[in-house]
Amino acid sequence: MTTSSSRRVVVTGLGATTPVGGNVQDTWDAILAGRSGARPMPYDWVAQHQLPVTFAATLAVPTADVLSKVEVRRNDPSTQAALVAVREAWADAGSPEVEPERLAVCLGTGIGGVQTLLDQWDVLRDKGPRRVFPLAVPMLMANGPAAAVSLELTARAGAHTPVSACASGAEGIAQALTLIRSGKADVVVAGGTEAAIHPLPVAGFAAMQALSTRNDEPERASRPYDKDRDGFVLGEGAALLVLESEEHAAARGARIYGEIAGAGASADAYHITAGEPEGRGAARAMVEAIEDAGLTTTDIVHVNAHATSTPVGDVAETRAIHRAFGEHTADIAVTATKSMTGHLLGAAGALETILTVLALRDRTIPATINLESQDPEIDLDVVTGTARTLPEGDLAALNNSFGFGGANVALVIKSHG
Numbered sequence: 001m002t003t004s005s006s007r008r009v010v011v012t013g014l015g016a017t018t019p020v021g022g023n024v025q026d027t028w029d030a031i032l033a034g035r036s037g038a039r040p041m042p043y044d045w046v047a048q049h050q051l052p053v054t055f056a057a058t059l060a061v062p063t064a065d066v067l068s069k070v071e072v073r074r075n076d077p078s079t080q081a082a083l084v085a086v087r088e089a090w091a092d093a094g095s096p097e098v099e100p101e102r103l104a105v106c107l108g109t110g111i112g113g114v115q116t117l118l119d120q121w122d123v124l125r126d127k128g129p130r131r132v133f134p135l136a137v138p139m140l141m142a143n144g145p146a147a148a149v150s151l152e153l154t155a156r157a158g159a160h161t162p163v164s165a166c167a168s169g170a171e172g173i174a175q176a177l178t179l180i181r182s183g184k185a186d187v188v189v190a191g192g193t194e195a196a197i198h199p200l201p202v203a204g205f206a207a208m209q210a211l212s213t214r215n216d217e218p219e220r221a222s223r224p225y226d227k228d229r230d231g232f233v234l235g236e237g238a239a240l241l242v243l244e245s246e247e248h249a250a251a252r253g254a255r256i257y258g259e260i261a262g263a264g265a266s267a268d269a270y271h272i273t274a275g276e277p278e279g280r281g282a283a284r285a286m287v288e289a290i291e292d293a294g295l296t297t298t299d300i301v302h303v304n305a306h307a308t309s310t311p312v313g314d315v316a317e318t319r320a321i322h323r324a325f326g327e328h329t330a331d332i333a334v335t336a337t338k339s340m341t342g343h344l345l346g347a348a349g350a351l352e353t354i355l356t357v358l359a360l361r362d363r364t365i366p367a368t369i370n371l372e373s374q375d376p377e378i379d380l381d382v383v384t385g386t387a388r389t390l391p392e393g394d395l396a397a398l399n400n401s402f403g404f405g406g407a408n409v410a411l412v413i414k415s416h417g
Helices: 024-033 044-048 069-074 078-091 114-127 135-139 144-155 163-183 201-209 246-251 279-290 310-333 345-362
Strands: 011-019 103-108 187-194 237-245 258-267 299-306 333-335 396-403 405-415
Touching: 011 024, 011 078, 011 163, 011 246, 011 345, 024 345, 078 114, 078 144, 078 187, 078 237, 103 144, 103 163, 103 345, 114 135, 114 187, 114 201, 135 144, 144 187, 163 187, 163 237, 163 258, 163 345, 163 396, 163 405, 187 345, 237 246, 237 345, 258 279, 258 345, 279 310, 279 396, 279 405, 299 310, 299 345, 310 396, 345 396, 345 405
Parallel strands: 103 187, 299 333, 299 396
Antiparallel strands: 011 237, 011 258, 187 237, 258 405, 396 405
16 A cells, blocks of 8 residues: 555545535636625524624525435534535545445534524423424534534545634545545545524624624625725535545546645644734644645745634734745735635635635636725735636645634645646
8 A cells, every 4th residue: 555655635526515606616606706605694583683793604505405304304504514515526526436444524613513502402491301303412413514424425434523613624624634644544525514604603703893794785794805804704504525545536537626735733822712913823834734745835826815804813814924935925826715705614624625726727816805905914915806827837725724722724735637
């Protein structure tokens, strides 16, 4: 067997359901067109609870339009989204034949089955214990989505659930990289899922002043790097990638999108919600990912930034990029796709990894929207206005994901062919 140090990990399948599209192609088309997925929340509870934020980046295609009624009833919305995404990703990969003991799942989530947890508490309080749904516990547990995907694919090499807030989806991909490199699996389905658009999370994020309050213009609310940014837009969805050892993919003649070439992780140990303001921990994750890929900073041409549109976070990441890349910073094309998708929390890193894979495949970096007046502290080459064309040849890009609790994950993606 190929040694772990030389075993390359390639992407052979992509699946997603997002605020801008019900699948990967529709999502990518919307991203290239600069369409926002932010919209008024169509729920009675918004007015009932007098929430200070009345919009979010809800799914473009409800899972109920795709799944059976039984699947919707028996799964939390976070698991429903994961099932939609994994079915697309697995089919996109050509439904690879792999021994169940060589197939694993690494599916992260930031919050897990929060809608089930809170809804069933309402049932208990209002109707009593006999009315609590018998599947409430497996629906609310954080590893419910990973378990459901494992059952869907008969994956027996592990069903892992990294929970590192907004870095969860990226950490799932980093874990998959380790599993395949180590020889413990040949194929891993990896990514993230989140469905936390519910009164309590909305109220909680609003209470900590993390959310934008542009209720009168939701589509313009997520504005990373703009001097008038005022918080992120809460999103939901799932994104999954089928990852394989290059030898396994080649043996079955699989189409290869690109390569997950390196991963880096660190912890700020600074504050439970705020990132370290100088970006030291984030920079360490970036440098580690680049070194893990066997590259140098001059090999990176593009960064899909975490860039949530918060006043403090965007500046801290800018400083981190400068720390990591030094004088090469000016040569890197940076984009912030959360300007369109909103912030999918535990699914964000996985979705943005897919978008980075597609940017390298199509040699096209999507533009950041809503950037009308760039914050002078954000001295980066931000792609805005129109998409930017990348040159031909072998290219490498970086995707950043940072989460509450000080979690930092960076992934290096390389083009293929």
